[in-house]
Amino acid sequence: MEKRFCWKIAIFVFTSVLLLVPLTDAAVKKDSAESLFQWQSYSSLSQPVEGAFIGITNGALIVAGGIYSPEESQEEGRRNYLDSVSVFEPGPNKWHTGFKLQHTLAYGSSVSTSDGMILIGGTDGKQCYATVTRLRWDNLEGKLKFESLPDLPRPCAYSSAALVNNTIYVAGGRDSLGAKTAMKNFWAMELGKPLDQLKWEVLPAWPEGQGRLLPVTAVQNSGEHDSFYIFGGSRLTVGPDGKVKRLNLTDSYRYDPFLRNKSQRWKKVLDVPWPLAGLPAVSMGDSHILIFAAAGADILNEADDVLSYHTITNTWVKLAHAAGGMNVSRAFRWANRIVIFDDTGSSADRKT
Numbered sequence: 185m186e187k188r189f190c191w192k193i194a195i196f197v198f199t200s201v202l203l204l205v206p207l208t209d210a211a212v213k214k215d216s217a218e219s220l221f222q223w224q225s226y227s228s229l230s231q232p233v234e235g236a237f238i239g240i241t242n243g244a245l246i247v248a249g250g251i252y253s254p255e256e257s258q259e260e261g262r263r264n265y266l267d268s269v270s271v272f273e274p275g276p277n278k279w280h281t282g283f284k285l286q287h288t289l290a291y292g293s294s295v296s297t298s299d300g301m302i303l304i305g306g307t308d309g310k311q312c313y314a315t316v317t318r319l320r321w322d323n324l325e326g327k328l329k330f331e332s333l334p335d336l337p338r339p340c341a342y343s344s345a346a347l348v349n350n351t352i353y354v355a356g357g358r359d360s361l362g363a364k365t366a367m368k369n370f371w372a373m374e375l376g377k378p379l380d381q382l383k384w385e386v387l388p389a390w391p392e393g394q395g396r397l398l399p400v401t402a403v404q405n406s407g408e409h410d411s412f413y414i415f416g417g418s419r420l421t422v423g424p425d426g427k428v429k430r431l432n433l434t435d436s437y438r439y440d441p442f443l444r445n446k447s448q449r450w451k452k453v454l455d456v457p458w459p460l461a462g463l464p465a466v467s468m469g470d471s472h473i474l475i476f477a478a479a480g481a482d483i484l485n486e487a488d489d490v491l492s493y494h495t496i497t498n499t500w501v502k503l504a505h506a507a508g509g510m511n512v513s514r515a516f517r518w519a520n521r522i523v524i525f526d527d528t529g530s531s532a533d534r535k536t
Contacts, residue, residue, distance in 0.1 A: 226277055229270065235290035236266075238514055238525070239301035244321040245272040245523065246301050246328075249289040251309075265290055265309045271321055271328060283328045289313065293345035295352050296516070297375060302333065304354055307341035312359055314339045334382050337371055342397035342462075346412055348441055350375045353412050355389070356399045358420070364428050366420045368395030370439075390437040390450050394419045397430075398462035402473045407496045409442040413453070413473060415493075418461040432459030438495075454498045456491065464515035466522055471495045476515045476524070 229247065236250030248269040265288035271280040285303075292306025292313070300320040306313050314336040320329045336354070343357030354371045370389040373382060389395075396417030403410055414437050418430040434455040443449050456475075465475045475491040490503040514525040 226272070226274065229279070230281075233266070234513065236514075237289070237292060237294040237301075237303045237306070238516065239294045239296035240516075240518055241296065241301040241319055242321045242323055243273070244323065245274070245518070246270070246319055246321065247272070248294075248303060248319065249285055249292075249306065251290045263309065269319070269328060273323065280326060280328075285317075286330075291341045293343045293354060295345050295347045297347060297350075299375070300331075302352065304345050304352070305336055305340040305343055305357065307361060310361070312339035312341040312357075312361065331379075333379070334373070334384060337384050337386055338367075338369070340367065340369070343367075343369075344399045344401040344414070344417075346401045346403045348403050348410050348412055351441065353401075353439070353441075355401060355412075355414055356396045356417055358397050364420055364422055366395040366397045366418065372441075388446075388450070390414065390439075392452060393433070393435045393437070396433055396461070400456075400460060400463050400465050400475055402465040402467050404467040404473050404495050405470055406438060406440060407471070409440050411495075412439040412441070413437070413493075413495070414439070415456050415465070415475065416460045430461070432461045434459050454493075454500065456493075457500050457502070464513070464524070466515050466517050474515075 231252050233247065233250040233252055237246070237248040239246050246269065250266050251263045252266055253263050267285040267288045268281070269283035269285060271283065272278070273280070288308045289303070289306040290308070293304045295302050295304070300318045303315075303317045303319065305315070316333040316335060318331040318333055320331070321327075322329060339359045340354070340357040341361075343354050345352055345354045347353075351372050351374045355369065357367045357369065359367060368389045370387045371384050372387055373384045375382070396419050399417030400415040402413050402415075404413060405411070416433045416436065418432050420428050421431055423429050434457075436453045436455055438451045438453050440449050440451070460475070463475050465473055467473050471494055473493040473495065475493070492501045492503055493499070494501070515522055517523075
């Protein structure tokens with residue numbers, strides 16, 4: 185049976201589970217799923233999609249591009265890059281389809297803003313792109329509107345992006361599919377200006393560590409200001425056989441854009457407990473960042489475990505099975521909810 189990617193809404197309930205001591209064996213909370221989240225299933229996508237741009241615009245969920253690997257072609261490694269865009273409205277529990285990007289695109293980054301969802305970079309399986317596009321959903325006319333924004337300083341796929349106040353920050357990636365090293369880049373674009381005044385600024389990247397693709401990023405209050413956090417990611421290395429391989433990292437950093445002394449804006453924070461990359465992260469409450477699907481190299485970790493980072497105490501806690509048996513491939517905030525994509529299989533009939 186073909187696996188389908190479903191999405192569910194998680195309603196967060198604060199409990200003492202997020203006030204556990206730093207990560208040790210004793211800090212693993214058992215049976216925490218029910219105390220942390222309540223799950224509600226919604227209509228599934230019509231086909232499994234990975235590497236898509238996902239976000240919110242005008243109260244609707246957008247899934248743009250990505251790749252689709254038919255079950256019969258998975259062993260051959262064939263991937264179909266998509267240009268389709270689907271729009272989900274939660275009120276009527278309905279998907280709107282038939283919208284198209286200018287070309288097939290996947291594995292870029294995206295941010296949701298008050299003025300639309302923004303697609304950043306990506307690849308079509310042949311080359312990497314520097315293009316940036318804003319999508320706006322018109323729920324009255326049932327139309328999706330596209331607007332081109334300034335290109336990135338370089339082509340970039342497999343990056344990660346987040347929004348601090350009204351500024352987009354983009355970190356990591358690769359500028360070509362044949363690249364043998366990951367990019368060590370950090371770019372920013374302040375929104376809220378006329379289109380002809382928008383521009384990307386090249387900023388100093390994290391001073392320690394290496395270039396990386398697919399870093400885990402999130403925005404949360406550091407105790408003084410909202411800051412941009414970057415955890416792990418994958419570095420590229422060439423093996424003895426001449427093939428490029430990925431090695432996941434643990435080093436982590438915080439960028440505070442509000443510090444006057446620019447040389448002090450980057451700060452090293454506690455490493456993630458094990459190497460990870462490309463995982464979904466969301467901020468919760470005033471000082472927590474949750475990383476889903478946190479199964480790492482340690483076989484004792486499960487696919488539905490969640491890592492919780494406390495920005496004030498600079499500590500990690502593992503929440504065992506906090507995702508309630510679901511293998512979360514994407515997660516992001518939507519008002520007071522978390523929207524997740526669960527790739528454990530078809531779960532339209534799942535009891536939650």
